[in-house]
Amino acid sequence: MATVTANGAQDSAPSHPDSTGKLEHFRYDDQIVRMFLMATIFWGLVATLVGVVVATLLVAPSLSMGFPEINFARLRPLHTNAAIFAFVGNGIFAAVYYSTQRLCKTRMWSDMLSGLHFWGWQLIIVLAAITLPLGITQSREYAELEWPIDVLIAIVWLFIFGGNFFMTLLKRRERHMYVALWFYIATIVTVAVLHVFNNLAVPAGWLKSYSIYAGVQDAFMQWWYGHNAVAFFLTTPFLGLMYYFLPKAAERPIFSYRLSIIHFWSLVFIYIWAGPHHLHFTALPEWASTLGMLFSIMLWMPSWGGMLNGLLTLRGAWHKVAVDPILKFYVVGITFYGMATFEGPLLSVKAINAFSHYSDWTIAHVHAGALGWNGFMLFGMIYWLAPRIFQTKIWSPRLVGTHFWLGTIAILLYIIPIYAAGFVQGMTWLSLDDTGNLSNPEFIKTVESVIPLWWLRVLGGLLYFSGVVMLAVNVMMTWIGRPDKYEDPVFSAPALLPISDEDEVPAKSDLDDVPVLELGKKLDLFGKMGWHRRWERLPVRFTVLTTLAVVIATLFELIPTFLIRSNVPTIASVKPYTPLELVGRDIYVSEGCYNCHSQMIRPFVAETKRYGEYSKPGEFIYDHPFQWGSRRIGPDLAREGGLRSSFWHWTHFENPAFSTPSSVMPSYEHLLTEDLNFKAIAPHVEVAAYLGAPYSEEELANVESLARRQAEEITADIVQQGGPASVHEKQAIALIAYLQRLGVDAMKTDTPAAAEETAPAAEAPAGEEAAADETPTEDASGNP
């Protein structure tokens, strides 16, 4: 390719003018790369700062000073979303826009779409930053944003970003699609599929929706999405980034193009199956969970294929690593990728998962990946890109080195204590004494024992944040030192002509003149990978094949999970939530209680001794969305109904230290003072009915009066227990109604018809039935 500077001087002779026709002249759009790069740094600062705040609030909840908007449970999703979609997302886009233009030898197809993509994505981030602290959430991890924002994400991602990217591929001047582009294709397609199908929901207003899936199926969809968001947002685009920027920085070709082919297809094909390993020992069917485990273990191979390809690219260049902090960032980043992708399959093994799940081990694991792999790969890319796109030298190479060492120490200081906390939690939760009873019956003791380790995490987080501040200062000073006007070189390359038959490679077998069977000749031709080389020139076919790999795998799991009734045996006594309980559940979701409390008792002796009868799939058929949680900072609530008095809950919201002096739960005093909007309950109940909850016509017509009646009954209980009067309109009453209902239905026995007439189920005080009989009603198939 020829390069012509802005003043028209041609740097070198054009290449291949005969093979592809007339030379075309073009410029790359580096302005969009600069914008995404700056956004990456800005959101990196925000994400890590919020991370430090969240980690601090966990150990010192009183720092929220009674403001619910800055409670741990509301800010934690903000931190994860900021880290994943704002920091990493913008970093991915910077990488894609820079490398795609160069790999395709063309400017992006539409500058307008590039701009719309940038501002649309920033708008989404700002909307997330506003809505999540306000408690507007779907409560599904990494998919918390409510439906209008989800629609915006789909438009910006698929039609604006995806459209611009794929049109650029179609208009490229490079026949061959380099491996980095394959990973970008897989990213765009799969994230779109995941986002759309996971977020199918029925709106109950502009700021509230109910997932169309319930319970087990919702959990399956959520972790199909959640796991693959890690795969196709935090892994595949970074592998694309690695395949482009590592050779650039090391000035070495990638170690093995062959290995890249094998590990690309293996990764794309296997990753999508592995989601169910997040749901071991839950109410998910055993076959799905086992399938998830097997494919997770298989995933170790392609993941390490990528890691080895990256590290071995530095073969012969290790002397450069010793002096170049950019390469150091890449080496540590790829090493953390290797560690995280070794640990992931390990954690998917059921025996290990039984110990690690719900504990801080998972938190340490994801932070090894996020801080080490994603963070360091982005830092390496930013330090490499900044002087090139700002057309000046980096302000302080020494500060780059300092950032590297500070960041490395910070990661270790973060993850080592959290791994230790995970081990402590796993052991203390599950251990039994010689008599077969719980060694640590009080849950709070397990929290107290890890608090010093959580303080160390704050320190590690602070150091990591300091490193990002160094990056921001360094890049800002580099930007200040930019030339008055950027040079905007004009490049020249021949247009890409349509593929003709002669272009199909290879067309001839080495065995053509050898007396062997035709089959042998065909095999020889097949082995020359001509078919794959053709795919690499055909973006539409390549995209279709990648999509098929992902969709077929999904359907193999999804169809049986959704359509086979025995996966979710019904329990006759499980009834829909009353209107007040339903709105109480919405408050539970809004407050982010799932961030600390699970609602899934696993079939382990220790868990059933601590919490009660293990959870059954049929208990969750009215749960839109599911609330099983993914960690335990507080005890499980699946059998909470009827365990404590309503007044206990009231005082617990007011000040958790009343009942548990060393609790790390913040005060929820605002629920005691803020009124519930009874008139707004009806649309929620209507949507629940639309999604299958069997409410009668009468119930649907009298939602408000039913809710008020139940609120008055709970208030009367509270008064009788020594609590305040006239609080039936407060939000806390609805939340208490929900908590008192949890786990109750599955423990009910069928009430005789005569008794039902005198005491309707909706009016019976929640929890009393639970004490009556702990035998769950079984369905006809005999499944509990």
Place this chain on the structure above:
Amino acid sequence: MIKDLVASLDYSLCAEIALGLFVATFVVIFYGALRLSSDASERFASIPLSDQVEDPRDE
């Protein structure tokens, strides 16, 4: 009807079919990738280093 149809299938086969699909695909791609010519492999691996148009038809 679809539910009845799927319910009558032995869905435990899904895992085996999935594994079979993967192994078959993997073997094909592995075999092909190993037989890719060294020249092509090296040139494609160097694409990001070069600002020249890389055209496989030159082979």
